[in-house]
Amino acid sequence: QECSVQLLLENILRSDATSTLLGGQLPIHVINNSQYISPLTASAEVKKTYVGDNLPSLDDAIHTALSDNIKTVMVVGPAGSGKTTALTKLVVGWAKGEHLQNFSYVFHFCLRELNSLDEMFSLETFLSHRHGHFTPEILSLALQEPEKLLFVFDELDQYKHSLDPAVHTLCTDLSQVASEPCLVASLLHGTLLKGATILVATTPTGHLEFLNGTRVEVLGFLKPQRKAYFEEFFTDPASANSALINMERTLGFYNFCTSPRFCWTVCSIYKSLVDAGESLPETLTQMFVSIMVHLIRALSLTEARSRDLVAALGRMASHCCLEQHSSCTKEEMYSFGFQQFLTSQTSVDVFLRVEGDLESDAGAFSFHSQLMQEFSLALSFFMDKSPCQSVKEMLEKHEGRAKFLDLYLAGLSEPTQRRPLEILLGEFNSDRILDFKQWLKSSSQKTLKDFYKDRQLHFFHLLHQCHNPSLVKEIITPSARIGISYGGLGLQDCVALNYVTVCLGEMEQLNLYSTKDFMEEEAESLVPAMALSEKIILSQSSLRTGSIPHLASALRNGRTKELDLSYSHLGDAKLKILCTGLRDCQLLTVCKLTEACCGDLASVLTSQNSQLHVLDLMFNDLGDQGFMQLCQALRSPYCKLQDLELHTCDLTAGSMEALSATLCSGQSELREINLTQNAIGDRGMELLSKSLQHPRCKLQCLNLYDSQLTGGCCAGLSEALKSEHWSLLELDLSVNELGQEGVLLLCEALSRPGCPIEKLGLTRCELTYSVFKELGSLLRGGTSRLKSLSVSLNSVGDQGAKHLWDAIAHPHCLLEVLEVEMLQLTDACVGDLCAAVSASKTLRSLDLRNNLLTNASVPALVQLMEDSHNIYNDFGEDVFEMLDSCSKIRY
Structure with a gap:
């Protein structure tokens, strides 16, 4: 044994x-x-x-x-x-x-x-x-x-x-x-x-x-194994590092770079180029141009025989692609024109794998790799002098059977990439080169007009393979840079998108919406593109921790003004890393944060170089303690924050004193704050009311939608409204149990001459007929500046709404937007409604959705809308054609 x-x-x-x-x-x-x-x-x-x-x-x-x-x-x-x-x-x-x-x-x-x-x-x-x-x-x-x-x-x-x-x-x-x-x-x-x-x-x-x-x-081989392999292959550490960096930048995003065989091929050709004092390739096409030049030189063939060999390889490659065969018989090889090359084992082994005895008719021949097979096909197409086949016909013929064919054609169409082969083989067919260029331009421009991400990305790959910045700018003109979501990109797609963006020099918006697994390599490859983008959208995305430093780097060194991470479950730890790059960002939307992140956000806000103007923290569990840290930062002389979104952030009245003190400090630049769905309550509203009448308060927009308010807060709020220092232009009190008595107090205050309120939200506030009567009087009185009013979801019916119809017809009424959804309106009110809208000089939008109007009202509304305004409602399917005849109606 x-x-x-x-x-x-x-x-x-x-x-x-x-x-x-x-x-x-x-x-x-x-x-x-x-x-x-x-x-x-x-x-x-x-x-x-x-x-x-x-x-x-x-x-x-x-x-x-x-x-x-x-x-x-x-x-x-x-x-x-x-x-x-x-x-x-x-x-x-x-x-x-x-x-x-x-x-x-x-x-x-x-x-x-x-x-x-x-x-x-x-x-x-x-x-x-x-x-x-x-x-x-x-x-x-x-x-x-x-x-x-x-x-x-x-x-x-x-x-x-x-x-x-x-x-x-x-x-x-x-x-x-x-x-x-x-x-x-x-x-x-x-x-x-x-x-x-x-x-x-x-x-x-x-x-x-x-x-x-x-x-x-x-x-x-993943990156660590490739690094170790290059260090083993190249005895000089500097050469190994230089070669590895080039491969990772030029080829490392392709899946086949995990192949040890391909790594050996790359190292071998890189070494031959370095020894000859030549530059390393910049594209996949250049890599295979170098390989083909190396192999042809090794055979010492004449130019004519080299062209014959390329033609034979091309015919064989086309046959293998179309027939989906991995190998060819000796008889087939003869039909491709290999007779003069099958006499020597060496000349065949250079390009092909031989199974069996070369002299036996039972032998089989195949390409060593699909990559070389398709490169041979592309090369032979451009070398062929016959005019019989167009680029479009050739690509359609091999569609679905050759993954890299058009990429190779793109690379070989560029003079700098094909030149080494033309020195050995003679000039390419200029007509076919021109035909390909025309096909690329027309197809790319057509694809850019469509909203198909995969098609656009494919042409980005082709442009990347061409490696011609001027061509990118020629094809992707400013008018062609349409918005599209590129979420869920693979590494290859990231590299292509980044190349196109860098060639263009700027990007108004980089939309990576719903990227489910944004990994480190993908983020790293997109750093230049992100740095060139004014707005980055990563909402509803999942970001690996390793991707965050690259995103921070792009923000820190780029021109990004807006970053949207809403619904992306970023978390405190990732935000801490991201904060290192937020100094110049003007708008930030983040999600899945807690109190622990507020110190990092406060640090950003108080940075001497902070440019953050808008901070959207909706649906984060900040709590009172976390918010109070932000309030302290808002008083910093370096803080430029003007708009703060705190929708559903687990706040209570306990933190409103800190907010009130901030608003009264005279140091806060805050203009808008959204406290929707926080348990502010009457006590919190009382604290805010005091700050709203302070002469140093600069707040202009306050949203207290569904904040657990009652009519008990209206007396204090009414007093604040009467103050000459009141600065709010927009106030939303919707979905709070204010009731009749509370809102009547507010109406009295709103009638004060000089009261600046222009937009008021009172949706589902338990309003009554008496409140609607008072609102109508307010709008007709000549002192109100109200331009937008929402009183939806208050069941006052036609009688209550009549006060609003009378008001909007009055010349003193300034309303432009009126929302009366779900007021229990019927067809009986349509006559008064139409007369009022026709008489109004200002109304441009009326929301009537989800009332009790029927199809009988449609003719009158259509006739009204032919003349002026936008009306919203729900109607039966049998009147859709009539509604469609008026483009101003949305339903």
Whole structure:
């Protein structure tokens, strides 16, 4: 057995193959050169909430699964993610006695190599055929103890035979002779050698639906692993850091950058560019231009033969895309024009992967990666001198089958990016270049007029790939910069959106509404765009803690004046970080805060450089103690706050004394405050009333909607209204139980000559017929400045409302807006209503919604509205056509 294991080890470690730039470094070379860095893995549940910490490596995940006596382990990840290298390392480690010694025998298979077998075997002869280092005696003994056997199957996705158990008569007897596909299926389904452990590696494939077991998802190289890999590849730390920074900025937002194979390709081409004194690429297209130039130079072909090779690669790429085939036969390769290139293994290996003998007709050929396949297609299209196919036709032909095709076309359409290839291959087809430019401009401009986020983002990707700021400004003119929500962006989308914004130089509004998981990398990539935006909307969003410092940095160094974080559950800890960047912001809307945040907000308000004019804290549990901290800050000579939104902030009368003192201090710049749905009560209103008649109070708008007031507060408020120092222009007392006596006191005060109130809210305040009579008298009296009045949800009916109709018809009435929703109005009042509205010189909006008006009233209202004003109400469907005939009616 020791001899057989040694032969196995020697067989694995001995390889005549060589690494290729596109195919990646051979697994055994990685292991032997001590450059191995294990990719990361995660379960499906972990991937959804991935933060970046404590994810297991692929090696650890496999060892853990095998140690837990799991009989089938499926390692699933994209091509080039390190699966083959990890499995090779595992087998080598077992053979060296380093781990997994609970297994007596390990059988390692590359399933792609089994595709051409058409012989019949027993299991023992099959294993002997594939693993000649095991003697028949050892194999016979091994098969008697299945629980000590480990079968390693690599490249399941390349296996051409079905694993559907319904297709095979699965074997159960070791001596049974069957086809190779039947034996493999029997092993994988556990009917043969029951108790043996199976380890399978594959890209996502349909074969997986027939297998049961523990699934290990390969994430590949994330940022920390890429950093370690670059440091291993480049011996000079400065070169490693420079190369890594370039890759992260240029390519790191693409998913394929998690592939260890792709990282090796990038490092290899970067090193060749650095050694040649050339610049590193700025786009994905430039990266593949450098790769193509490197490979063509390596072949030392003439310009003519190089063009022939590119044309053949393009035809092959188109075939693979359209037919959805990953490989081509030798006959197909001849039809693409590869005859002159299939005579040398080296020239083919440079671009393609060869399965089987190059000289055999049974060989198969495929691209090393989908990326290179689509780049070859784009390149050959621009190299083709024939005029027969337009860009639009070519893209439509390959639509849904080539993900990066138009991105490559965008990059290659720019002279600076394609120039290195034109030096080697000759000039591109200028007509096709021009055709693409025209298609890009017309399609982009058309898409910008639509409100489809995904379409707009796709063209942002194309513009990013072009890497031409002048082109961005030409396409996205000021009139085309429409508002659209870009919430829920992936990292690639963030990079594209940021590029476009930076090229434009400014953004009126960056709408990231309803971003469900704003992560650190996404926020970091958007810092320049956020810094260039006058307004940032992140309402109803979920922000990771790591994203907040980047948002703060953008605010601190940018031109943002408004930040909307309403309904985003920011929390105190995140606000504390955000406060470091709020000095120049003029409007802030935040949510899910408590008393603990008020000290940080107070610090912002009292900063010498604070520009915060509007602070929206609605629906935050600040409490009285927290609000009193803000009141203290409002007295600072540096505080510029003018508008404070405190809707539902758990305030009581206990904090109104602090607010009153602030308003009377003469140091507060506060002009508007909203105390909606706080338990202010009559005691709190009494304290506020005293400050409202103070000569130093500058408040102009006070909202006390649903603040637990009663008629008991109206005497003090009435006295304040009579004061010559009263400064309020807007007062909302809606949804409070003020009652008849209380509001009559207010009406008396409102009739004072010079009373400045222009907007008054008395919705659902238990108003009566007598109150409406007094309001009508007030409006006709010639002293009232009221322009907006809301008395909705007070059931006074037609008789009460008649006083308002008489008032608005009077020449002394200044009302512009009147809301009378749910007053129990009927069709009987419509005659008086229409006469009053026709007579009014000022009324422009009348809200009649949810009254008892019927369809019979519609003709009169439509006739009225044809002449002047806006009326709101709910009517039956059979009169909609008549209502629609008058554009001024909204219903």
